[in-house]
Amino acid sequence: xxxxxxxxxxxxENKERFRKLVEEGxxxxxxxxxxxxxxxxxxxxxxxxxxxxFIVRNIGNFVAPFRPDxxxxxxxxxxxxxxxxxxxxxxxxxxxxxxxxxAALYKEIEETPENIHTIKWLKLGHAxxxxxxxxxxxxSHEEILRYTEKxxxxxxxxxxxxxxxxxxxVDEEKLFLHGWxxxxxxxxIEYYDDEDYEFKxxxxx
Ligand SMILES: [Zn+2]
Numbered sequence: 001x002x003x004x005x006x007x008x009x010x011x012x013e014n015k016e017r018f019r020k021l022v023e024e025g026x027x028x029x030x031x032x033x034x035x036x037x038x039x040x041x042x043x044x045x046x047x048x049x050x051x052x053x054f055i056v057r058n059i060g061n062f063v064a065p066f067r068p069d070x071x072x073x074x075x076x077x078x079x080x081x082x083x084x085x086x087x088x089x090x091x092x093x094x095x096x097x098x099x100x101x102x103a104a105l106y107k108e109i110e111e112t113p114e115n116i117h118t119i120k121w122l123k124l125g126h127a128x129x130x131x132x133x134x135x136x137x138x139x140s141h142e143e144i145l146r147y148t149e150k151x152x153x154x155x156x157x158x159x160x161x162x163x164x165x166x167x168x169x170v171d172e173e174k175l176f177l178h179g180w181x182x183x184x185x186x187x188x189i190e191y192y193d194d195e196d197y198e199f200k201x202x203x204x205x
Contacts, residue, residue, distance in 0.1 A: 014050055021051045028054040030090040031082035033075070033156070035061040039184045040096045054082045060101025060152070061093055062124035066162040076163070083165045083175065091160060094180040094189075095153040102149045105129045106141075124159075128152035150199055153179040154192060 011018065029052060032042045036057045043053060056078040063075060082088045095102075105125045109115065125148070132148040139147075157177050160166050169175035179192035181199055190199040 017050055026051055026054075026086070028052055028082075028086060028088055030054070030092055031056065031079065031088050032092050032094060033058075033061050033063060033079075034094045035059065035096055035099055035101065037096060037099065037184075039098075040094070040182060042094070045182055045187070045189065054078070054086060054088060059118065059121055060099060060125055061095055061156065062101070062121065062152070063093065063156040063159040064124060065159045066164070079160070079163055080165055083163070083169060089174065090176050090178060091166070092178045092180055093153050093156045093160070094182055095149045096182040097146060097149065097184050099145075099149050101125060102128075102145055102152060105148065106145070124156075125152050127155050150179075150181050150190075150192070153181060157192075 032046070032053045032055045034040050034042050034055065034057050036059055040057075042048070042055050042057070046053065056075055058075055063079070064073065066076065067073070079091075082091070101122060102125060104118075104122055106129070109119060111119045128148050128151040131151045132144050136144045136147050157179050160177055161170065166175060166177075170177060180202065181190045181192075182188075183190070189202040191202045191205065192198075193200050
């Protein structure tokens with residue numbers, strides 16, 4: 001069984017680290033906002049150890065804009081906690097190739113009581129779809145999807161800046177935002193270079 005193996009091998013190997021993280025508490029360096037997709041494994045693709053990453057995963061790695069109302073906002077509260085309480089210094093929004101959420105933006109999906117939250121959540125990708133269609137209309141569907149995945153990451157970074165806790169720290173240069181796109185076919189990660197306005201290979205940074 002997987003858990004038995006974890007206990008005997010992995011937990012055992014990292015026993016000291018786990019003990020230290022209990023005694024001293026967690027001090028992760030980065031908040032990683034990734035897609036719930038089973039093929040995107042945040043710790044695996046970044047080579048992170050236990051205690052390194054504070055992770056939020058949701059459909060499409062979307063960040064809803066700051067909206068302090070009576071609703072329950074899971075991603076928003078994780079952002080606040082990571083920034084204000086844990087004091088992380090970096091936030092990574094990581095999109096990925098072949099993202100089902102981005103592909104769903106291009107499908108006609110009828111709203112029913114069984115998908116109502118999903119349909120609403122996907123609206124957070126609509127702005128990226130508009131940009132992709134405006135600039136890549138004549139490209140292949142796959143190219144449009146890859147481009148939408150990347151533009152969406154940039155939009156989610158903009159949405160992060162609507163959070164007062166994020167904006168203040170970014171302005172003070174205590175917090176740094178990163179947009180990534182992970183290619184599940186070849187394992188490459190590209191990062192968004194906001195000076196050159198393009199995605200570049202992280203491995204060549
Ligand atoms: Zn996805």
